[in-house]
Amino acid sequence: MGIGLAFIIVLGLILFAYIGTELLGLKGLFAVFFPYLALVIFLIGFIRRVVKWGKSPVPFRIPTTAGQQFSLPWIKYSKIDNPVTGWGVALRMFFEIAFFRSLFRNTKAEIMNGRLYVGSNKWLWIGALAFHYSFLIILIRHLRFFMAQTPNCISIIDSVDSFWQIGLPMLYMTDIIIAAAALYLLGRRIFNPQVKYISLPSDYFPLFLILGIVATGILMRYFSRVDITAIKELTLGLAYLKPTIPDGVGTLFYIHLFLVSVLFAYFPFSKLMHMGGVFLSPTRNLANNNRMERHVNPWDYPVKHRHYEEYENEFREKMKKAGIPVEKE
């Protein structure tokens, strides 16, 4: 049910953009208003979400200890997997963010011949890595539409990505990789019963949305073609805050742009916030120095207390009358 709902929503978004631009001709709405609105929602929502996370108390260190902890100097400890210093944490975070280190340790449990086997399973790690890096490169490549003079570094990325010189316009490697990786990530939610069981519409929706963006992008570049000069006029207008709506921009582009706008606007309210959240995960970004430094619980408050001596002073006479033993006569 979840998958159907997500699919129908994305289909509805595509239809909405099609009706809006092709039939109703509301190009200004889709070319200017929605992209700007989406960017504002993205930025403000992102900041609010991160600040909210930042405000939550961190009473003490809760890193996952994935290696030997630091104890005696002659016992080797795991500097990255159980860091005690800021540098160790920085290194751990770097490996987490750049190489998805904890996903690398993904395991799979299976019962074979009545016995439980646990083995390493790298497919999710490879799929995720391929997906995220392709997405990053595609995002960087798209900057050529938002800068009048394309910087050299972006042209270099572009030419490396189309290194194989297959076909014309030249095939980008990342286009193939992101489509394959996104389909894999979707496929595992459909065909792996355990993952399917825990998948929600909010898991399928971003995948369908991104697949929609990828599909429209690929269609525009390799198959149905659009007037790229006119599109750059539009996108540069957005970047220079002088929006223009040139003629000759196809509906396919508006669908692409609208889906991207939806992705940006949806971002701060969804699981996609793991982009900012990975930096704030307390099981990764805290040093394991619980036993070396005193960490005061921030919600400790001065507890009202009374010594027994005071108590006895107040009630001594009554206690004596009642025959209760007292410490001081």
Add this chain to the structure above:
Amino acid sequence: MYDGWKIILGLVVFVIIVTLPFTMSIGRDYVKPQPSIDTPEIQKMEKKQCIESKQYMRETHIKLLYSWKDYASREGKRVYIASDGKEYTISLQNTCMKCHSNKEKFCDECHNYVSVKPYCWDCHIEPKVGGLK
């Protein structure tokens, strides 16, 4: 906030990166490409019309040229029948560049603008600046 300055620093860097296309363009202007069709061959034509419609050529010329490459070099087919029935010789240098002899002011104008680098001239002879070779 715990480690507040680190979080705020991260957010500031994030916002700077995201808004880079906007902040970099402040106070600047960009030059729109003006592909010129002012060549002797085109001036001679009565109806200034490429082999297909202008919009079709703007969008799809790359695919057209790519199919021409296959027709000419793989299938030996040298005649292209346009959608209006006219026949053209399949040749980049002798058909396209005959009219569009001003590569710098025609091809490069848009290609540089959108930063595409087609590898036509790796094999074909690049026309010299200022007219026919």
